[in-house]
Amino acid sequence: MHAMALAADGSKPLEAVARAREAWRTEVVRGLREMRAKLGLPWARLRSAAELAEDDDDRAVAEDERLVALLDKGLVQPLAINALFRALIRITNPNATAAFTRFFPLGLISLALAVPSRSELRCSWDALSLGNKCCDDSLAPDGPTEWEDAHYEAGKALLATGDVDALRDWARHGIPSSLRFDAWLALLLVAPSHDNALHFDALLGEVEAWDFAIDAPLRADINATANDEHYFVFLDLIRDVALAFVRDRTLPSLLALPGISLVDPSSGAAYPPCGVVPPEGLAHMIAPLAYLSSAPDGVYSVFRALYTRHLVRLSALASGSESLLTLAAAFETWLAELDPVLAAHCTAIGAPPLRAAFPWLVRGFSSFLPPGQLLALWDRIVAYDSLYVVPALAVGIFTLRASSLLECASPQDVAGVLSNLSACFSATTRLDH
Amino acid sequence: MDSRVRCKVDHAKEVIVTNFRKRRWVIVDDDDDTWHFYWGTGSAARNTFNPEIGFRLADNQFINHFPNHFELTKKDLMVKNIKRYRKELAKEGRMAEYEASDFLPTTYTLPADYHLFIEEYKRRPATSWIVKPAGGSLGSGIFIMKKLSQLRKWKAQKQAAGSSVKWVVSQYIDNPLLIGGRKFDLRIYFLVLSYRPLRVYMHSMGFARFCTAKYDTEVLDPEDLMQHLTNVAIQKHGDEYNSAHGGKFSLQNLRLFVEGTHGRAAARKLFADIKAIAFHAFSAVKNVINSDRHCFECYGYDVLVDDTLKPWLVEVNASPSMSATTQTDRTVKHTVINDVINMVLPAGFPDLAACKLGVGSNLDAPMGGFELVVDELKDAARPGSASPRPPPSSAAASTRVRRARARSRTRGSTAGRPSSAAGTRTPRSRPASRTSSSRPASRRR
Ligand SMILES: Nc1ncnc2c1ncn2[C@@H]1O[C@H](COP(=O)(O)OP(=O)(O)OP(=O)(O)O)[C@@H](O)[C@H]1O
Numbered sequence: 037m038h039a040m041a042l043a044a045d046g047s048k049p050l051e052a053v054a055r056a057r058e059a060w061r062t063e064v065v066r067g068l069r070e071m072r073a074k075l076g077l078p079w080a081r082l083r084s085a086a087e088l089a090e091d092d093d094d095r096a097v098a099e100d101e102r103l104v105a106l107l108d109k110g111l112v113q114p115l116a117i118n119a120l121f122r123a124l125i126r127i128t129n130p131n132a133t134a135a136f137t138r139f140f141p142l143g144l145i146s147l148a149l150a151v152p153s154r155s156e157l158r159c160s161w162d163a164l165s166l167g168n169k170c171c172d173d174s175l176a177p178d179g180p181t182e183w184e185d186a187h188y189e190a191g192k193a194l195l196a197t198g199d200v201d202a203l204r205d206w207a208r209h210g211i212p213s214s215l216r217f218d219a220w221l222a223l224l225l226v227a228p229s230h231d232n233a234l235h236f237d238a239l240l241g242e243v244e245a246w247d248f249a250i251d252a253p254l255r256a257d258i259n260a261t262a263n264d265e266h267y268f269v270f271l272d273l274i275r276d277v278a279l280a281f282v283r284d285r286t287l288p289s290l291l292a293l294p295g296i297s298l299v300d301p302s303s304g305a306a307y308p309p310c311g312v313v314p315p316e317g318l319a320h321m322i323a324p325l326a327y328l329s330s331a332p333d334g335v336y337s338v339f340r341a342l343y344t345r346h347l348v349r350l351s352a353l354a355s356g357s358e359s360l361l362t363l364a365a366a367f368e369t370w371l372a373e374l375d376p377v378l379a380a381h382c383t384a385i386g387a388p389p390l391r392a393a394f395p396w397l398v399r400g401f402s403s404f405l406p407p408g409q410l411l412a413l414w415d416r417i418v419a420y421d422s423l424y425v426v427p428a429l430a431v432g433i434f435t436l437r438a439s440s441l442l443e444c445a446s447p448q449d450v451a452g453v454l455s456n457l458s459a460c461f462s463a464t465t466r467l468d469h
Numbered sequence: 470m471d472s473r474v475r476c477k478v479d480h481a482k483e484v485i486v487t488n489f490r491k492r493r494w495v496i497v498d499d500d501d502d503t504w505h506f507y508w509g510t511g512s513a514a515r516n517t518f519n520p521e522i523g524f525r526l527a528d529n530q531f532i533n534h535f536p537n538h539f540e541l542t543k544k545d546l547m548v549k550n551i552k553r554y555r556k557e558l559a560k561e562g563r564m565a566e567y568e569a570s571d572f573l574p575t576t577y578t579l580p581a582d583y584h585l586f587i588e589e590y591k592r593r594p595a596t597s598w599i600v601k602p603a604g605g606s607l608g609s610g611i612f613i614m615k616k617l618s619q620l621r622k623w624k625a626q627k628q629a630a631g632s633s634v635k636w637v638v639s640q641y642i643d644n645p646l647l648i649g650g651r652k653f654d655l656r657i658y659f660l661v662l663s664y665r666p667l668r669v670y671m672h673s674m675g676f677a678r679f680c681t682a683k684y685d686t687e688v689l690d691p692e693d694l695m696q697h698l699t700n701v702a703i704q705k706h707g708d709e710y711n712s713a714h715g716g717k718f719s720l721q722n723l724r725l726f727v728e729g730t731h732g733r734a735a736a737r738k739l740f741a742d743i744k745a746i747a748f749h750a751f752s753a754v755k756n757v758i759n760s761d762r763h764c765f766e767c768y769g770y771d772v773l774v775d776d777t778l779k780p781w782l783v784e785v786n787a788s789p790s791m792s793a794t795t796q797t798d799r800t801v802k803h804t805v806i807n808d809v810i811n812m813v814l815p816a817g818f819p820d821l822a823a824c825k826l827g828v829g830s831n832l833d834a835p836m837g838g839f840e841l842v843v844d845e846l847k848d849a850a851r852p853g854s855a856s857p858r859p860p861p862s863s864a865a866a867s868t869r870v871r872r873a874r875a876r877s878r879t880r881g882s883t884a885g886r887p888s889s890a891a892g893t894r895t896p897r898s899r900p901a902s903r904t905s906s907s908r909p910a911s912r913r914r
């Protein structure tokens with residue numbers, strides 16, 4: 037159960053949202069079909085015995101070459117962040133009340149959505165200011181403090197008892213890197229079992245046997261992590277987890293919000309089998325988990341749980357609590373409350389805050405923060421069982437950089453000020469909201 | 470006269486020059502000796518102190534090398550000095566320190582120790598060896614060998630060519646810790662402000678350098694240097710070299726990874742052991758180096774970590790590369806140099822009177838990314854401490870080492886077995902990998 041669920045009337049799917057969602061679905065599906073037409077491949081194709089006999093490396097090279105050729109032809113990302121952004125701001129609500137418009141005239145989301153107030157979400161803000169003591173200590177010169185040692189020992193003891201509620205209370209003060217894997221599994225309610233390993237092995241078997249049309253955009257995404265200084269060493273792991281993910285038939289029933297997929301009318305089966313078209317940036321969401329464990333099936337189990345419970349919401353157009361829509365609305369509302377002058381200034385120079393914050397939200401900041409900070413942020417998602425900490429950080433970054441932002445005269449200036457966020461996280465976590 | 474700081478640099482390395490410019494220092498010509506601050510090559514420093522030149526440094530002149538740093542930075546001399554140091558430790562019965570300083574792969578100097586090496590070679594038939602020029606760098610002239618015939622052939626060639634160059638042959642560490650299936654080594658910066666008393670700091674912005682080719686754990690292919698040598702100079706020429714990150718990975722990330730995959734105690738021990746390596750290596754040469762108060766030195770340590778998380782010292786560089794291959798690399802090197810300059814300069818520099826106390830006399834200097842390894846000055850000042858050593862870090866490290874060794878013995882590894890008097894290490898069988906298994910259950914048990 038989400039700790040910060042909205043009031044009942046706010047979580048009812050509004051009609052406008054339902055319409056927008058349907059339009060978006062049509063667009064994604066059309067994109068998928070176009071992509072497949074360009075590829076000239078079936079949706080799924082069983083590899084021939086001859087292909088399978090080829091050397092792994094040779095096949096990887098061949099696949100990369102094919103991908104480059106496709107990219108040259110202008111391969112489409114079926115679920116690109118920019119398209120999602122356009123779809124989001126297209127949503128209009130004819131019934132917007134005068135009161136609402138007066139209260140918040142400048143936001144891009146022209147829909148009266150019930151967003152939890154900052155005081156209701158005190159804990160989201162607390163989540164950012166609490167517990168950073170033990171998360172950013174990686175190379176602390178003086179070594180861990182007594183508090184950190186005690187916190188670590190307490191966590192270890194709780195993990196041994198299996199008391200999830202107590203563990204959650206503990207985790208709200210931060211999770212030491214060395215307990216993160218076990219703590220996340222416990223908090224995401226993944227039962228440790230040999231079946232997880234078997235399941236992953238079976239999926240890798242399908243990766244080997246089946247060539248999917250949807251692998252192409254996914255591979256482009258995976259290859260981008262090969263250029264990332266934080267993740268290039270984990271390329272093989274990221275590739276295995278991503279390709280296994282789209283083939284996982286057990287996912288659709290686990291998704292917290294329905295994803296967009298094709299449905300085979302005869303069998304009712306979804307394509308891709310995971311029930312959700314992977315959003316641009318999926319590989320970068322997997323990548324940070326490479327720091328949790330070097331066992332690929334362990335990483336897969338954590339990612340599967342984290343994605344179905346939380347991350348899927350980040351690219352979902354839905355009116356339910358904690359969808360992309362409500363998170364974006366929360367960002368705009370909170371920023372306008374906290375610093376209306378800043379929000380108005382950015383909007384006036386053609387750089388509405390949500391435009392800059394949107395990629396942060398959709399990706400849950402993955403690829404925008406170095407891994408240590410990103411994992412510390414995601415610790416809070418897992419511990420509080422809520423995504424509101426993501427827009428809370430986005431607002432924190434804007435207020436932290438407010439003085440520079442107020443001097444900006446163009447969207448390019450704003451992009452420049454917000455281009456490197458690595459110094460923001462620790463500063464934001466110390467802000468007292 | 471212009472009261473601005475005058476500085477000099479041998480190779481106009483961008484990160485050094487930008488640091489000087491940021492401080493509004495005036496860069497003087499190559500033949501100008503009126504500098505206050507000199508970032509030069511090792512040989513430039515030697516010339517500066519050459520008695521024949523008869524040039525004496527003024528109180529407000531500072532240079533980035535000790536005149537005889539080669540006692541530590543030439544491969545053969547480093548080995549000689551550390552072996553001697555360890556012999557002394559053993560004689561004095563300081564066994565904890567003796568064990569904690571066992572971080573050099575067994576090494577012999579060629580041609581002088583050729584026969585000693587042959588004996589050792591015969592004792593350890595399973596070991597592979599790596600042969601390097603004693604004064605070389607950038608991975609040039611290095612080869613890996615398993616069969617003695619290779620070395621004989623090579624020796625004959627050298628003799629035929631009349632070469633008098635010294636070489637070293639070292640035990641090849643064939644069980645490196647792999648991440649993503651690749652070998653890496655660490656480049657870590659240590660700043661020495663003085664040798665007597667010993668004052669050493671470690672910078673947090675070190676990095677790992679990865680091979681582009683995967684490491685073959687089944688058979689050792691001595692020809693494929695792309696999987697064995699981590700030098701950027703070598704890796705740059707590989708097909709897979711990626712110029713976006715240059716195969717470099719931050720020390721912070723490495724620590725995060727080790728904490729996540731090997732646990733908190735293991736990560737702590739690894740980093741304490743790395744500090745201990747620097748402490749012992751510097752201690753080994755502190756009495757032979759001319760500790761001059763005009764000098765400081767920022768060394769680049771090359772450290773290899775094996776799959777039991779034991780760090781090995783490969784080499785110490787007196788002039789670690791300051792050319793930057795990527796944007797991050799530029800930031801790292803710029804920051805290191807900036808922090809070095811802050812730590813080094815006396816308060817009031819370049820005023821002559823203010824500089825009397827020499828390098829590192831500003832005890833309030835901002836440390837930036839540096840953290841303390843040892844400061845005998847402070848240790849001596851502390852009430853009740855008669856002898857300035859061992860420093861806190863090494864004492865703590867050696868107890869940790871002992872504890873970890875006890876642990877590693879129970880895992881069936883022989884890594885912690887005390888080695889023979891010459892500081893050699895018996896070849897050990899590869900322990901079953903603890904982390905790369907595909908069963909997470911094993912990790913959770
Ligand atoms: N004993 C060893 N066992 C395993 N690998 C080694 C060993 N010694 C060296 N290497 C590998 O070979 C590389 C080159 O060695 P080394 O640094 O001694 O040579 P170099 O030519 O002096 O390089 P540079 O001065 O540019 O660092 C190291 O970076 C390391 O990857």
